[in-house]
Amino acid sequence: MAVTISDVAHAAGVSKGAVSYALNGQPGVSAGTRERILQAAKELGWKPSLRAKGLSSAKAYALGLVVARDPSLLGTDPFFPAFIAGIETALAEHDYTLVLSVATGAGAEERCYRKLAENGRVDGFLLTDVRHDDSRIPLLQELKLPAVTLNRPDADSPFPAVSMDDCAGITAAVEHLVALGHTRIAHVGGGQEYIHGRSRRQAWESALAAAGLRADLFAAADFTAAGGMAATAELLRRADRPTAIVYANDLMATAGQSYAQTQGITVPGDLSVTGYDNADFTQYLNPPLTTVSTDPMLWGRVAAQVLLNQLSNAHDGEDTVLQAPTLLVRASTGPAPAG
């Protein structure tokens, strides 16, 4: 079979313990012996078994990510793949691995976390899509596993957060529209149970207030294309129809823009539209979508790094705030229609 620590110990003429010390850079072996052991290990091509390591150190050397979105929504969200790619870049350097679970249906999410924890599959979790009063925070405290949250939860959380400010992007979008002369600027919100759904709405409200405008054109949706379309339809039926809509994500913006066009409303002539996320396909829409360009890959890398630091007790407990995303002006926004 594969070469074990005993083989290396035998080859170097020392005990298993000495090999372990040498490998892990612990005291207890002289420099010369250490060199001899490492040399033998290299010659034999020894790879310490993670399974054995895991058993004696009670670690999994893996991080968990539980995704509780509906697969059809997940499908077109550019966030996760890039986020995961970012996680990988951090994990790869530390021989850690990502265990991914997709939980669909009520209760599945909690079961997922419990199972991964109880089976000792992971040493910690990355929490995305943090919700208002998120039940996962007490759950993970109960399971006694560390975690990192994306954005700071609104409930008390003992876990460090890695945040990417939503506010700046939405504010920039609103300011951009105000500068173009719009006064009736609506917002199609994402699920308000999510804190990023809420914060984007609040950012829209604040930005309007700062411009001296009323924030009365809000339509609730759920980050899905279908929801975005319905919310758009509702807004466009109003007597005080908006001349611009700020969407909480690209998928809703796409659906909304498309819906408006089918109603004979031109974009950006009659209606300006902004999205959020900068999904790849948005630059190929007709017109290309003005949107907020986030960096989920960086987010993933930093979040994983913070969690790894926590596991090695190297984390200071402080939240990390990433650079705010920037507005990408494309052709879906234009001057407010006259009148």
Added chain:
Amino acid sequence: MAVTISDVAHAAGVSKGAVSYALNGQPGVSAGTRERILQAAKELGWKPSLRAKGLSSAKAYALGLVVARDPSLLGTDPFFPAFIAGIETALAEHDYTLVLSVATGAGAEERCYRKLAENGRVDGFLLTDVRHDDSRIPLLQELKLPAVTLNRPDADSPFPAVSMDDCAGITAAVEHLVALGHTRIAHVGGGQEYIHGRSRRQAWESALAAAGLRADLFAAADFTAAGGMAATAELLRRADRPTAIVYANDLMATAGQSYAQTQGITVPGDLSVTGYDNADFTQYLNPPLTTVSTDPMLWGRVAAQVLLNQLSNAHDGEDTVLQAPTLLVRASTGPAPAG
């Protein structure tokens, strides 16, 4: 700490071995004793440690999925999330877990497979995006791990395949266009290094031949929106400009449709367009995209199931062929323009 097999053995008044036999349904314990042991285990809430199990049985109880796509392309592909969700449904029943790696950059893919294999992280791999003469097949034979391929590779492969016929969907799209009177039906192909890129192109060629039409309007692309747009531009510059384009996926079709519109070409008035995958957003495009609706969730579930069966030696070695996807006719296709 947690309750171990020894605790259970002690509680039931038997040896560790007996508990192991009882739990795994092996002979060596009488029905009465077995009952008593299971009872004790339940009362103590014993969960056998996967780590310990893994060490003695040399198994990881996990399956690996290495995704080698560019994250930006991945982002808008609805395939993976649904595929992964399908995998989960199969794994959840067997206490198996999914280890996901995203490999970016040349050489990263092979390194990923090697690392997961050498670290004993997984018991087998799911191979997606199978390529022409795919180097991963000899690689996995070298690594001595079982696998399942999505679609049968064109090179010799010892691994069972789970296939979803590409041909039928493309054929249906072409037949649909022919029935609408189109004679110049182009194809914007996906990367031809992928067997699904090739097979979709071949299906397009065969369907045209069956209709007595020449398959001379092919433009190579790479499944990305940018590539789809460039290929579309190329086709529309031709003197014998097509009246319909069959795209190898939705992302390219979206970009192509949008590009045509910016050039003053109406869809479907001047140009009919079909996609492939039925991404969520396609039904909210303007016009909604005629596309081929696949079932990646089912695919994932079956593929994982086949791999699990292989691991328990319960697989017959036969390939599995899933039901062919169907054409979803929406408003991006219409009668061929007169003349």
Added chain:
DNA sequence: GATAACCACTAAACCGGTTCAGTTGAGAGT
């Protein structure tokens, strides 16, 4: 010159399961 302190290292226990080689007792066969 006795004692303490320290270094480099080994042997063995340990993590929590699986599995192999025996041991025991009961029942069958002759």
Added chain:
DNA sequence: ACTCTCAACTGAACCGGTTTAGTGGTTATC
């Protein structure tokens, strides 16, 4: 009454690492 067999179970080895307790020899301390 004697072996023979088999089921039921135990004890120990084993998987491949980490870690603790202990050993022998050298050097510092008073």
